[in-house]
Amino acid sequence: MAEASPLHHLYFAGIDIGSTMTKAVIIDAAGAVIAAIKGPTGAEHRHLANEVMAKALESAGLKLEEIFRIVATGYGRxxxxxxxxxxxxxxxxxRGVYHVFPGARTVVDIGGQDAKCLKVRxxxxxxxxxxxxxAAGTGRFLELTAQSLGVGLEGLAALSQKATKPVEISNMCTIFAQQEVVMRLSQGERIEDIIAGLHRALAERVAALARRLGVEPEVVLTGGVAKNAGMVQAMRAALGCDLLVPPEPLLTGALGAALLAKEHTERLLAQGKPLEVKARRLEKATFYTGG
Amino acid sequence: MAAKGLLRAEEVYHDPTRRVRELRAKGKKVIGYPCVYVPLELLAALDIVPYRICGEMREPVTEADRVLPASFCPIMRSCLDCSLKGRHDFLDGTITVHASDPQEKTARIWQSYTRLPYFHFIDMPGTTRTEALEYFASQLDGMVTTLETFSGKKLSADRLNKAIEAYNQQRLLVQSLFELTKPSPPLVSGTEIVKVIKAVMSLPVDEGNQLLNEVLEEVKARKEKPQAKRARLLLWGSTTDDAAVMSILESNANVVFAEDCAGYRPYRGKVIVATDEVMALAIHYLLEITCARTFVQSTATPTKKDYQQDLQGRYGYLKSIISDWKIDGVILLLVRYCDPFAFEVPAVKDYFASLGIPATYIEYDYTEGSLAPMRTRVEAFLETIG
Structure with missing residues (x-):
């Protein structure tokens, strides 16, 4: 219960700046999500993590000063x-996946710019x-090939469900795969079968990555690609096991960041350290450039 | 007054060809080598300055693409590219080694396209058996012959013993430098060591030794030490000679031991002359340099196959590093297409696992663009080890 916690008046935020989407989650002292916002990272939005954060605050009805601790994650962290x-x-x-599925041991996250498999305890x-x-094995691969098929990301799942005989896509290079798609189209293959073939090819590749680590149930799929039911199905087949998908597969990173912020604060409290709120302003994000 | 110690190392690191160019202008002969299996003593004894040819991560490969296939060791690719662009125009020749197929094949192209007066290729045996050692010694005899013809000088036992002494001194000095990373915080950072070693590899042996002595004295006395960070790491891999890569690894950790070809590896052990100097060199270079390309057959169980004993035979030297340097975790860092080391990764990971030491494998494509993803992998690894 929030009332029982000495932190009851405090809130925590996680902000996840991915290659495609920026996500922000605000939680209360009980760990309940009180705001969750997604926005495109996009070229022009790249430095506007502050705006996503401002939207999350507005949605939560909170002021920045009421957020006790903020953890940034993602490649723009x-x-x-x-x-x-x-x-x-x-x-x-x-951490975020554990909150949603406490039995999770393996997490497969397929984002815009990379795919990763995590072993979790x-x-x-x-x-x-x-x-x-x-880009092979990432959401970008699907995005670009969907584009060249003229169906858009949203069309992928529905169309793949209508496949009868998925075609073999042998090339995982994003550019070469597109050429292969064009070739398959000219051979008269159905677009539905091509899409199902693309899903299968991507799933096989990510499954190979997961097998390097060892796949232990429960297995959870996160990242934007988990919103594509056709991909979820293909991942299940490739891994040969059941797959859980959180209701908001894009938000587990930001949620985990917020939970880690909360736990850090709880540790401070347990150590009897004074809780001081950092003075801060919502400024534009600057990006790591490797220098 | 010329720069000394770390400042001098920094200077040479950023402009590694300057000193050898000066020496060449004064009439010295300079021979480049890309691989640490080349016995530098033989060059120094004939008054030839050896120069370690390194890749340049920041230089986009353009010229080498004309003559090399695409899926290929990016370091050899970069070394050749720099040569084709005239960056190594001070060289009188190159010595290459059959340490990997890319190096062997590149050697030939190097010779064909740069047309340097001297070219020698060492056919490095692939095992450490007695007959391999004898073959390697005969290869070194062959190298002495070509070097004598090229330099117009005769190799004397006296000069060779002096050169062996100087390089043994260099080995000892580098080993002493790594002694200074044993305390926490270390007295010298992994990033500083990369610069010092690259500088040493770009200078004649006596100047390298002088630099090392200055650095040792300086870091022992200085007040501003590196900070102790989240974990003490061992770097295991092929060649990490770029300070930017090391400083990514050191963002949140201290790399206290670099087991690679621009770290401790070329400086392990020493040359011990019993009777024959060339045989002594062969023994040291074949048996003491722990490059993955040499197959170390298990001596423990010649008939009974025991994986753990086999691992112990191949990687036993890493065990004392783990305990003496109080290593918390290992980064296995390879450039893409480094097949000799990539083949070793599963086994060496098993060995670290048997010691209870966490290890993570990171591959990068030898471009600056690979540094940010590398940083995420290193940080995630540090988060797993707490």
Missing amino acids: FNVPFADEHITELSCHA EGRLVDFAMNDKC
């Missing part, structure tokens, strides 16, 4: 000027594997 700490999206996903990241090749 560095130098979010209003964050107290940055933690990798791997640990944040592990009670919400803690214990091992991981990430794709380290290119």
Whole structure:
């Protein structure tokens, strides 16, 4: 109960700046989500993590001063000027997924720019594997091929359900796969079968990454790609096991970040350290450039 | 007054060819080598300055693409590219080694396209058996012959012993430098060590030794030490000679031991002359350099196959590093297409697991663009080890 906690008046936020989407989650001292906002990271929005945060505050009916601790995650996590700490999206996903599915041992996250598999014990990241090749095996692969098929991301799931005989897509290079798609179309293959073939090819690739780590149930799929029912089905088939999908598969990173912010504060409290609110302003994010 | 110690190392690190260019202008012969299996003593004894050819991560490969296939060691690709662009125009020749197929094949292309006066290729045996050792020694005899012809000098036992002494001194100095990373916080950072070693590899042996002595003295005395960070890491891999890569690894950790070809590996052990100097060199280079390309057959169980004993035979030297340097975790860092090391990864990971040491494998494509993803992997790894 929130009332029972000495932190009851405090709120915590997680902000996850991914390659495609920026997500913010605000939780209360009981861990209940009171605001969850998604917005495109996009070229022009790249520095506007502050706006996503402002929207989350508005949705929660809170002021910035009421947020006790903010954790930034995702590839844009560095130098979010209003964050107290940055933690990798791997640990944040592990923590967020545990909140939704306490039995989770394996997390497969397919985002816009990478795919990762996490081994999780009670919400803690214990091992991981990430794709380290290119766009192959990522949401971007689906996005671009959907584009060249003229169906858009939203069309993928529905169309793939109508497949009767998924075609073999052998090339996982995003550019070459598109050429293969064009070739298949000219051979008279049905678009539904091509899409199902693309899903299968992507799922096989990510499953191979997961097998490197060892797949233990329960297995959870997160990231934007988990919103595509055709992909979820293909992942189930590729992994040969059941797959859980959180109601909001994009938000587990930001949720985990908020929960880690809360737990950090609880540790401070347990150590008898004074809780001081950091003075901060919602400033534009600056991005890590490698220098 | 010329810069000394770490400042001098920094200077040479950023402009590694300057000193050898000066020496060449004064009439010295300079021979480049990309691989640590080349016995530098033989060059120094004939008054030739060895220069370690390194890749340049920031230089986009353009020229080498004309002559090399696409899926190929990015470091060799970069080394050749720099040569084709005239960056190594001070060299009188190159010595390459059959340490990996990319190096062997690149060597030939190097020779064909740069047309340097001297070229030698060492056919490095793939095992550490006695007959392999004898073959390697005969290869080194062959190298002495070509070097003598090229330099117009005769190799004397006296000069060779002096050179062996100087390089043994260098090994000892680098080993002493790594002694200074044993305390917490370490007295010298992994990033500083990368710069020092790259500088040493770009200088004649006596100047390298002088630099090392200055650095040792300086870091022992300085007040501003590196900070103790989240974990003490061992880096295991092929070659990490770029300070930007090391500083990514050191963002939240201290890399206190670098087991790679621009770290401790070339400086392990020493050359011990019993009777024959060339055989002594062969023993040291074949048996003491722990490059993944050499197959170390298990001596423990020649007939009974025991995986753990086999691992112990191949990687036993890592065990004392783990305990002496109080290692919390291991980064297995390879550039893409480094097959000799990539083949070792599963086994060496098993070995670290048997010691209870967490290890993570990171592959990068030898571009600056790979640094940000590398940082995420390193941070996530640190988060797993707490």
